[in-house]
């Protein structure tokens with residue numbers, strides 16, 4: 001069965017968004033754009049509707065979903081209390097790519113939060129996402145639009161094959177703005193803990209005069225059965241089937257020399273590199289990541305989806321400095337490479 005589809009790339013046809021909002025009200029599931037990545041949404045207060053998302057994605061039931069809202073009244077209905085620090089984050093970053101973890105109220109079904117007593121909430125800034133939530137008049141629980149384990153969907157062409165027929169409605173808004181998922185934070189005492197890095201950076205939060213702690217699992221591998229603040233951290237994520245290696249050095253020459261050394265040692269290598277480095281590598285298979293961190297963040301999931309079609313013996317990916325948006329990019333890349341990582345001093 002084909003999903004219903006609306007092309008909203010050039011104009012936001014309100015009637016189509018209304019149709020999709022009706023689907024949400026009826027307990028169906030909708031693939032919709034946000035500024036970070038596409039999501040698969042359902043009425044966050046309807047356990048059966050939310051269950052359809054887990055089935056469509058093949059998602060583990062102990063991996064909680066983020067609830068998307070369009071106004072603060074919805075927030076008040078979902079959470080126990082809003083602390084001073086959370087309020088400051090809301091005032092500065094909502095609507096936008098920041099998910100905040102709160103203590104939840106009982107109205108939220110257990111499958112949304114994977115039985116945790118907390119819930120992750122975000123107010124997206126994408127116009128279609130906002131309108132969809134507003135018109136449904138309901139909070140929408142939505143994980144990224146992809147089969148679990150695959151890279152998140154940043155444009156419909158990348159995910160149509162794996163999700164067509166599995167969702168009731170698809171709202172196509174073209175390429176997303178940011179390309180990596182939201183920053184996820186939890187306030188513990190006076191400190192803002194980053195559970196997943198994103199477009200809202202450590203520096204952005206520190207600039208509000210707040211103290212920030214980056215959880216160690218952001219870059220390190222979780223041990224089996226390790227207790228983590230963010231359940232999503234323990235899952236295999238974004239990884240192509242091909243063997244991938246992430247390489248980084250602060251020094252451009254050392255980075256290029258190391259990658260060329262790796263290319264010499266293996267027969268059939270695909271390199272993912274910045275535009276300005278592409279002609280420096282002695283291999284014919286190359287993919288252009290773009291030059292700025294913003295470009296790389298937008299391109300990375302589409303590129304990871306292309307990798308396997310090259311049938312390479314090894315895929316080498318250029319790393320970036322773990323600063324600003326670079327931390328989010330490296331968090332996704334190190335998972336895509338299953339922690340196969342070389343850093344040269």
Ligand code: AMP
Nearest residue numbers: 064118119120143144181229230231232
């Ligand atoms: P996704 O929507 O697929 O990008 O994944 C959402 C991620 O947000 C999950 O994998 C969790 O890591 C995180 N998350 C959602 N709700 C919570 C929560 N209540 N506590 C901690 N982390 C959460």
Ligand code: MG
Nearest residue numbers: 143144145152
């Ligand atoms: Mg996801």
